Amino acid sequence: MADIKTRTTTKRKRQDTETEVYLMMSTAELANALPNIVTASVPGPKAKELIDRRDAAVPKALCGSTYPICMKRGSGAMFEDVDGNTFLDWVGGVGVLNIGYSHPKVVKAVQEQAEKYFHTIFNVYVHEGYVSLAEKLNDRMPCKGEKMKTYFANSGAECDENAIKIAKAYTKRGGVICFTGAFHGRTNLTMALTAKKTYAQGMGPFPSGIFRAPYPYLYRAPKGMGEEEAISYYLEELNRIFDEGAPASEIACMILEPFQGEGGFIPAPIAWVKAVRRICDENGILLIADEVQCGNCRTGRYFASEYWKEAGAAPDIITTAKSIAGGMPLSAITGRAEVMDAAPAGTIGGTYCGNPVSCAAALAVLEVMEEEDFASKAEHIGQLAEKGFCKLAKKYPVIGDVRRLGGMIGVELVSDPKTKAPAGDLAAKLIANALQKGLLLESCGSAGNTIRFLAPLVMTDEQLESGLTIFGEALEEALAEDLPVASKAS
Ligand SMILES: Cc1ncc(COP(=O)(O)O)c(C=O)c1O
Numbered sequence: 001m002a003d004i005k006t007r008t009t010t011k012r013k014r015q016d017t018e019t020e021v022y023l024m025m026s027t028a029e030l031a032n033a034l035p036n037i038v039t040a041s042v043p044g045p046k047a048k049e050l051i052d053r054r055d056a057a058v059p060k061a062l063c064g065s066t067y068p069i070c071m072k073r074g075s076g077a078m079f080e081d082v083d084g085n086t087f088l089d090w091v092g093g094v095g096v097l098n099i100g101y102s103h104p105k106v107v108k109a110v111q112e113q114a115e116k117y118f119h120t121i122f123n124v125y126v127h128e129g130y131v132s133l134a135e136k137l138n139d140r141m142p143c144k145g146e147k148m149k150t151y152f153a154n155s156g157a158e159c160d161e162n163a164i165k166i167a168k169a170y171t172k173r174g175g176v177i178c179f180t181g182a183f184h185g186r187t188n189l190t191m192a193l194t195a196k197k198t199y200a201q202g203m204g205p206f207p208s209g210i211f212r213a214p215y216p217y218l219y220r221a222p223k224g225m226g227e228e229e230a231i232s233y234y235l236e237e238l239n240r241i242f243d244e245g246a247p248a249s250e251i252a253c254m255i256l257e258p259f260q261g262e263g264g265f266i267p268a269p270i271a272w273v274k275a276v277r278r279i280c281d282e283n284g285i286l287l288i289a290d291e292v293q294c295g296n297c298r299t300g301r302y303f304a305s306e307y308w309k310e311a312g313a314a315p316d317i318i319t320t321a322k323s324i325a326g327g328m329p330l331s332a333i334t335g336r337a338e339v340m341d342a343a344p345a346g347t348i349g350g351t352y353c354g355n356p357v358s359c360a361a362a363l364a365v366l367e368v369m370e371e372e373d374f375a376s377k378a379e380h381i382g383q384l385a386e387k388g389f390c391k392l393a394k395k396y397p398v399i400g401d402v403r404r405l406g407g408m409i410g411v412e413l414v415s416d417p418k419t420k421a422p423a424g425d426l427a428a429k430l431i432a433n434a435l436q437k438g439l440l441l442e443s444c445g446s447a448g449n450t451i452r453f454l455a456p457l458v459m460t461d462e463q464l465e466s467g468l469t470i471f472g473e474a475l476e477e478a479l480a481e482d483l484p485v486a487s488k489a490s
Contacts, residue, residue: 025086031076031100031458034466035438036086042436043068044083067435074101077459088467091442092454095261095293098323098374099365100458106326106364113360120356122152123349129359136366137334140302141318142309144287145336152332152354156292157185159319159331160255162348164189166317166335167253167286170342175251177241177285179215181263181446184255184290193255195263196446211245213238215260216272219401219412220420231272238279248283253317258304258405261293264445265410265452267403270311277313286339289315292331296323296365297374297457300382300406307405326365330358377457378407381464385409385453388468396475398423409453412445422447426478433474439467 025033038044043051047070055063070082077100080086092098099106113129120127130152138148153159164176176193183199184190191199192206200206214237221230242248254276260266280287289305295318301307305315316339321331329352333340368374386404389411393399400414413423413430424447431441431451444452455467 025080027073027075027102030073030078030080030086032460032463033078033086034463035078035088035470037436037438038085039083042081042085043070044081044085046070046082050082067440069435069440076100077456077463085438087438087440088455088459088463088470089440090453090455090467091440092456093322093327094442095298095322095454096327097456098296098298098378099326099368100456103326103364103368103458105368106361109360109364110328110357113357116356118355118357119352121351122354123351127356127359129356129363130354133332133354133359133362133366136363137332140366141334142303142305142314143318143335144309144314144316145339147337148334149337149340150332150334151340151348152330152359153321153350154329154352154355154358155185155331156290156319156321157187157190158350158353159292159321159333160184160193160288160290161187161189162333163255163288163290163317163319163335164253165347166333166340166343167288169344169347170339171252171284171286173250173252175209175211175246177211177213177238177251177254179213179256179260181215181217181260181266182212182255182257182290183260183262184292209246209250211241211251213241215256215263215266216269217264217266218269219266219403227269228271231269231275234272235275235279238276242283248279248285251283251285253286253288254280255288255290257290257292257294258308259294259299259408261452262444264412264450265403265408267405270307270313273308274311274313277308277315280316286316286335287313288317288319291318291320292322293454294405294408295320297369297378298323298406298408298454300379301375302369304405324365325358325362328355328358328361330355330362374457375406381455381457381459382407382409384461384464385455385468388464388471392468392472392475395472396479398426398475398479407453407455407457410444411451411453413449413451422449424448427451429478429481430471430474433477434470437470437474439470439474441471 050070072080072082134150137150178193180195182195184193192210216234291303294304317335319333382404389402397417398413400417401412403410413427415421415423427443427449434441444450
């Protein structure tokens with residue numbers, strides 16, 4: 001039963017006070033609710049007010065491109081905004097909410113830890129949660145080798161930066177190879193590794209010794225090449241770095257995302273990964289898998305690198321963050337002991353790294369994800385969503401490509417399926433229309449023309465169906481707006 005509450009609101013327009021009776025869903029009901037917009041449009045009046053306050057209080061760079069949504073509470077894959085609108089979330093905090101909003105077991109773990117102590121600085125003294133979590137990740141992480149070691153940082157950028165430090169310490173080399181489309185963060189080093197330079201405008205100078213090779217984007221492989229030919233081409237380009245960038249003997253590591261996120265939701269083909277692993281082995285280069293976005297059950301395995309390991313191409317180091325602690329700030333760096341032990345004392349760690357409350361949250365997330373087999377949930381959701389998107393692609397040829405690994409799906413929009421010209425404007429309209437119907441979507445890719453599907457893995461089948469319906473309607477409306485794009489009729 002919904003709780004019936006009475007509240008008094010001041011209606012700004014009418015300048016009088018009236019009593020409004022509304023039904024407030026329980027947390028469990030919200031988790032099973034469907035999208036429902038109750039205001040005339042989004043944002044509603046309370047959201048508008050908060051957005052105005054934000055614009056006055058917060059730097060412009062954090063205001064311009066965000067959605068007009070102000071959060072009140074979340075449950076499962078759903079959240080309610082300050083005006084009582086209910087949204088289905090297919091963004092999931094950009095990969096943070098694989099376990100959904102405020103999972104009760106994670107909430108309990110956080111509360112219990114907060115009552116004991118919030119903080120120890122692990123560089124100075126020990127807490128049990130840090131050690132237990134490191135032990136569990138050492139057992140779980142599909143890195144190359146037998147005995148693993150793990151340590152923690154606070155964010156995705158920090159764990160990637162730490163992985164590079166470890167690789168430099170182990171190999172005693174300075175060079176790093178990264179890839180087109182990569183996103184590794186916003187610190188100075190990770191801005192340099194990140195491909196899209198709008199993330200680094202005016203922020204240089206950047207560290208030297210960073211070389212970029214093309215990531216295997218098969219949908220956009222050059223000159224109409226088939227998969228095999230394209231993979232050879234991408235490998236040739238990678239090898240060219242050793243002639244034209246730096247000798248292989250000066251490269252410490254290669255860092256790549258098993259399923260590229262920000263760059264356009266692009267899977268790294270296993271045949272290419274195997275060849276990259278070979279190149280690394282032949283040249284004493286470490287392979288780092290950045291699983292900040294694709295880790296923690298998103299891809300149908302606990303870590304996407306499990307697919308690599310099964311193919312005999314396990315990475316040396318895995319970094320992960322985002323969903324690891326269900327929204328508490330935490331990231332992890334794992335590799336075999338001899339590699340991880342190479343960093344000299346003093347070079348790693350930090351004040352908040354491996355915070356006790358974050359570790360408690362992460363231990364609870366891990367337990368829930370293992371007990372409830374979240375990797376299978378990702379595969380289930382992924383299959384249903386892929387089916388829905390492919391059905392829409394038959395009706396709307398502007399859906400040029402649907403690519404998936406487990407529950408991580410990219411839906412690429414093009415203005416013409418033949419030329420594959422990216423339809424970034426169409427994607428923006430689709431997102432805006434979906435928002436007005438209660439579905440939260442986000443784009444990615446250098447042209448912003450790929451919709452990234454990162455719904456919490458606790459989403460019900462009914463919610464998924466309603467999301468697909470909204471997606472279709474929002475696309476139909478976007479196409480009807482005066483855009484130079486191909487529709488089925490054209
Ligand atoms: C693959 C990948 N690496 C690193 C990062 C950086 O993470 P953070 O924003 O926590 O620094 C992100 C963030 O989206 C990411 O997707």
